[in-house]
Amino acid sequence: MNQSNYCFTCSICEFSTSPSSEIIICKKCKSPLDVKYASLDKSKTVVNSIDIPLPITSEDLISLGEGNTPTISLNNLSNNLDVRLSTKLEYFNPTGSFKDRGTSIMISCLKKAGIKEISEDSSGNAGASISAYASKAKIKSHIFAPSSAPNAKINQIKVYGAKTYLISGSRDNATKEAEIFSKTHGITYASHNLSPYFIEGTKIFAYEIFRDLYNSQDFPEHIVIPTGNGSLFLGAVKSFLELYSSNKINLIPKIHVVQTESIQPIYALFNTSHWSPSNQSKTIAGGIAVSSPPRVNQIVKALHENNGSCVIVSEKEIIEWQLHLANQEGLYIEPTSAAAFAGISKLMESKIIKKGASVLIPSTGFGLKDISPI
Numbered sequence: 001m002n003q004s005n006y007c008f009t010c011s012i013c014e015f016s017t018s019p020s021s022e023i024i025i026c027k028k029c030k031s032p033l034d035v036k037y038a039s040l041d042k043s044k045t046v047v048n049s050i051d052i053p054l055p056i057t058s059e060d061l062i063s064l065g066e067g068n069t070p071t072i073s074l075n076n077l078s079n080n081l082d083v084r085l086s087t088k089l090e091y092f093n094p095t096g097s098f099k100d101r102g103t104s105i106m107i108s109c110l111k112k113a114g115i116k117e118i119s120e121d122s123s124g125n126a127g128a129s130i131s132a133y134a135s136k137a138k139i140k141s142h143i144f145a146p147s148s149a150p151n152a153k154i155n156q157i158k159v160y161g162a163k164t165y166l167i168s169g170s171r172d173n174a175t176k177e178a179e180i181f182s183k184t185h186g187i188t189y190a191s192h193n194l195s196p197y198f199i200e201g202t203k204i205f206a207y208e209i210f211r212d213l214y215n216s217q218d219f220p221e222h223i224v225i226p227t228g229n230g231s232l233f234l235g236a237v238k239s240f241l242e243l244y245s246s247n248k249i250n251l252i253p254k255i256h257v258v259q260t261e262s263i264q265p266i267y268a269l270f271n272t273s274h275w276s277p278s279n280q281s282k283t284i285a286g287g288i289a290v291s292s293p294p295r296v297n298q299i300v301k302a303l304h305e306n307n308g309s310c311v312i313v314s315e316k317e318i319i320e321w322q323l324h325l326a327n328q329e330g331l332y333i334e335p336t337s338a339a340a341f342a343g344i345s346k347l348m349e350s351k352i353i354k355k356g357a358s359v360l361i362p363s364t365g366f367g368l369k370d371i372s373p374i
């Protein structure tokens with residue numbers, strides 16, 4: 001397909017514009033933009049043997065073999081919790097996190113548009129992913145990461161070849177520095193949080209759930225996602241809505257969001273409770289340590305429209321669940337992923353998830369990339 005098959009539309013207001021790698025926020029209300037297809041049926045690209053509306057053709061796809069991740073049942077935890085719990089092992093992706101799905105599509109689109117140099121900010125996983133795919137695409141990358149990011153992730157960013165800048169202070173400082181750098185040097189700001197293309201890639205996660213589990217008793221009634229900037233959550237919601245509007249499914253899973261007590265902007269907006277970035281404290285869940293997510297309004301709107309919920313978990317609960325996954329199921333996941341598993345208890349306490357329900361949680365990142373729980 002080509003660019004005439006889709007446009008960028010505002011996630012909040014009615015603004016729309018022709019696609020451009022330089023336009024990533026709405027000119028009217030400054031909200032992030034999304035890809036909107038003229039026709040879902042005529043925009044399909046075959047990825048991992050699935051027809052998916054995407055802004056890129058298979059010929060132009062830059063791939064490191066991402067996706068097609070396995071889903072496994074977590075029988076021991078299922079018995080303890082009295083639910084049917086499974087996980088999709090997103091850390092099987094080439095750089096060890098789900099981010100590769102979004103990066104593959106974003107870098108493919110930027111390469112197709114002739115972009116030769118990009119900047120980006122990341123707590124670690126997205127930076128490593130973009131560094132890897134940019135190298136493959138022969139695009140020069142500049143990655144801004146918080147100096148507090150785990151060494152394994154920072155080294156991974158450097159090994160793939162990105163010029164790496166460590167920024168002191170909060171995660172949001174890295175964003176500000178990347179934006180300033182882009183403006184100053186006239187380089188494309190390839191923000192995985194803002195780019196409309198990134199969510200098109202994370203959609204593939206849910207398309208695979210549809211391909212592998214729909215029409216089986218394991219098709220999830222609930223999906224629980226650790227959420228900072230929301231790219232996996234928004235991608236999953238968009239996929240299921242596309243499948244629903246194409247009459248491929250008649251049932252959409254409820255998709256819930258988990259944040260931390262330390263940093264909870266989505267939770268606060270969803271529950272109309274008070275929280276501001278000045279209230280933030282340190283969290284081991286670095287992948288969701290985002291105090292001002294640019295898509296927060298879009299995420300909360302999607303939660304309300306699709307019967308989702310948002311819960312918060314403590315640092316202690318995150319470590320406990322990271323260890324539960326390891327010593328009960330043999331899975332070593334990073335703390336950000338463990339936050340989602342900690343959230344399931346909260347969702348059951350509040351009867352949002354009932355006993356016996358089928359629940360899928362993505363294992364978004366691999367444990368060895370982060371600090372050890374012991």
Ligand SMILES: [Zn+2]
Binds near residue numbers: 026031
């Ligand atoms: Zn707008």
